[in-house]
Amino acid sequence: MMRQSQEWFLERSREMVNLRGVLALLSWDQETLMPPRGSSLRAQQSAMLAGLYHEKLTEPQWADVLEELEDVNSDPWISASVREMRRQHQRAVRIPESLVRELAETTSLGYHVWVDARRRSDFGLFVEPLEKIVRLKREEARCLEFSGSPYNALLDEYEPDMTTTELDALFSVLRPKLTDLVARIGDSVVEPDSSVLQGDFPRPEQEAFGRRILTAMGFDWEAGRLDVSAHPFCSGFSPMDVRITTRYAEESFASSLFGIVHEGGHALYEQGLGVDHFGLPAGDSISLGIHESQSRLWENQVARGRPFWDYWYPYLKETFPGRFDTVSLDDFMPAINQVTASLIRVEADEVTYGLHVILRYELEKSLLEGSLAVRDLDQVWKERMRDYLGVVPEQSSEGVLQDTHWSQGLIGYFPTYLLGNLYAAQMFQQAQRDLPDLEQLFGSGELRPLREWLREKVHVHGKIFSASELIHRVSGEPLDSSYFLTYLETKFGDLYAL
């Protein structure tokens, strides 16, 4: 009976992983290659398979099988898998189908209204749909059950075990210190000249340089691809097939290059999950925050650092002949690390980025808890931007309407972006302790030792440890925002002569 349950569990889990892989391929193809007229069929295909996935996840038999397997399993991969499936199954069965359908319809419509509202920069158009989305998400949280804030129920989807209590503690320390650092940088006499990054950078050379760096990072080309899409992303169908995308702008190489490194960091995590436990629910990444830590660490701690460019700058010069003849590495480093209090999150630098996230977190939590009305959102957004970053959007399209997340019902997602930065800084300081010659290695182009360290410390563990257990195991301490702050203070204190 136990054996039967375990077989059922393993077979069903494997089917669901396969379905997720197919859904990911449908989506990847849609974003990269699909001819435009294919979209309506693709939507039908995806909806059908998503429905099938939901059916499999909510089968009544799960309850018995999970109960039977829960306490008796000595294999940590099986017990972590049982734990994970219980979480997923419970989330799925607790939300009634009528609510699932209403949310799907409302967000589908909401997305289209948001596109239109942003185009016209008219927040008023978006008020009613967003009110409905917030109401439905509150209902979803109620169905899911929670302790403390209803926000916790939503957060759990993206960052399991994280709570508003912990986020509030982390962010309330961070916010004033980030605001202060941004202000001090604003007052600095140092003014990086980022115009050296502008020019004519042919796409084939950009791509070749990006591929070269991915190879040096240890990206396995036998188990992955690099393609082009409007919005860069990483999609892991399995550790044996991980695909990243970028977009190229010929007038600037930087956004594509750092984008490739960022997605490459995600991809190393997916490839590093390994094949041994693939197909088990526990053989997957642990949380969005940990996932984001892998991309941020490679993008910021590594590829925006001096040791990295000590090695790669000559190759950059070689790739774009003549472009950097008069630009020394001492000029180049500030240019790729310029800090500017600006309106748009996705264009923000390492220092200001966190404030964009905290602002969104505070607002969406208040919306969900009922202490902020949707109709006041535009105004409050502007006030907070002034308080935190000292800039105020004139247009709602550059303010509250800039991100798509809320229109799609993604509430509880934003904090994972900043958590990624915190995890990354804390992991990286530990990597520097464990590998004392890390910077020398970077300086001689050796990036793989870091990949090996991350693989051993993070990637191979899948969902065996929760995110908080994982960061504790890696660094010997719970998550602490001071590592991120120290990293920023040191790096930007230096660059801006603070």
Add this chain to the structure above:
Amino acid sequence: MMRQSQEWFLERSREMVNLRGVLALLSWDQETLMPPRGSSLRAQQSAMLAGLYHEKLTEPQWADVLEELEDVNSDPWISASVREMRRQHQRAVRIPESLVRELAETTSLGYHVWVDARRRSDFGLFVEPLEKIVRLKREEARCLEFSGSPYNALLDEYEPDMTTTELDALFSVLRPKLTDLVARIGDSVVEPDSSVLQGDFPRPEQEAFGRRILTAMGFDWEAGRLDVSAHPFCSGFSPMDVRITTRYAEESFASSLFGIVHEGGHALYEQGLGVDHFGLPAGDSISLGIHESQSRLWENQVARGRPFWDYWYPYLKETFPGRFDTVSLDDFMPAINQVTASLIRVEADEVTYGLHVILRYELEKSLLEGSLAVRDLDQVWKERMRDYLGVVPEQSSEGVLQDTHWSQGLIGYFPTYLLGNLYAAQMFQQAQRDLPDLEQLFGSGELRPLREWLREKVHVHGKIFSASELIHRVSGEPLDSSYFLTYLETKFGDLYAL
């Protein structure tokens, strides 16, 4: 009740079309882009969805629903769909699951043995697997029920309603006439110089030229793509997403170019099925033979003809500067139409191709009917090649082992290749009657009138008419091999001064 049945029918049909589209994407991705290590997961994904498709196709409810809808429907698209689903459903339920599984295992193994046997050119290695495959296919035919030859049951999968009686009648007329024509061409004093087609043809220019011709043919780029794969194919996920592939050899532009036109012909059929009836079982192509007629017609009747090149030859010269300076169109035309009795089917020209197919048809029919033993196949192959084409393979790898079909259980498939040529010739003569200025149009680069004609006469009808009804409607006569023979006699009589 009727209404309920019809709703069930439509919804289930739509789901199955979506599943087929997803399966086709999985396969397309595997052939074009998938990183090598992704293959084991892909096999699992495809097997799972194929199993799901089979489940849906064999649901017991079909029997009642089909019966209820059978006689009462006045909409020709619904009644053709009911007819088609009855055919598919019956085929599926008549084959027991144990046989499906045994066939899948045997052909999977058989394929690997065949690859090895071909590599070593050792037919002996392949005898036992092929014996088992033939035995299982005979069993399959028995389950499917048939009248006349058991071969009819297998043929029905690829070319519904076609029978060995009809094929024997067609091919027994063709075979001696083709053999005679090949012999006369062999004796001709005219010797085309195909070396003018050899040289250095950079891939980007080949691709650009191919795309230009596809555009002229009316290929809808908003609803399709052209990519690269080891074995060229066309895959239509829906009329809104039709993808073709080719492979480029830089030493010769011809195989890629004619390959693109060939697959383009398939693609125009898929795009031409139209969106109105997409999702209905009848909204699909009618048979492999009709499908092949569309590719052959564009490749041979159009793109290997003089009027086509009257327009395109200057552009070919422009695309590959200097390559054809000393080659007149009078030299070029024989070069792309050279006839050579050779060993390999996929490299055969228009005249010899049919003999390769007839040989395979005769042999596989005899195997299935039990009048030929697998162990004698290699020897009989060599004898027939000598009789039909006057050439004898020294190596089995260039003889009986050259094609993958049998190793994969594809028995009954080969005849559709030659049927395609027959349908194409008969359709094209009708197109010339209906559009008297067709050659002038080709000569001025106008290919779309032919696409419109094919769309109206063939593409839009989906499965409303059987293949034999369709050719009768198009040409006013049943399928008749004389059109193909006349076409060959005229064209090659001219080229070879017979």
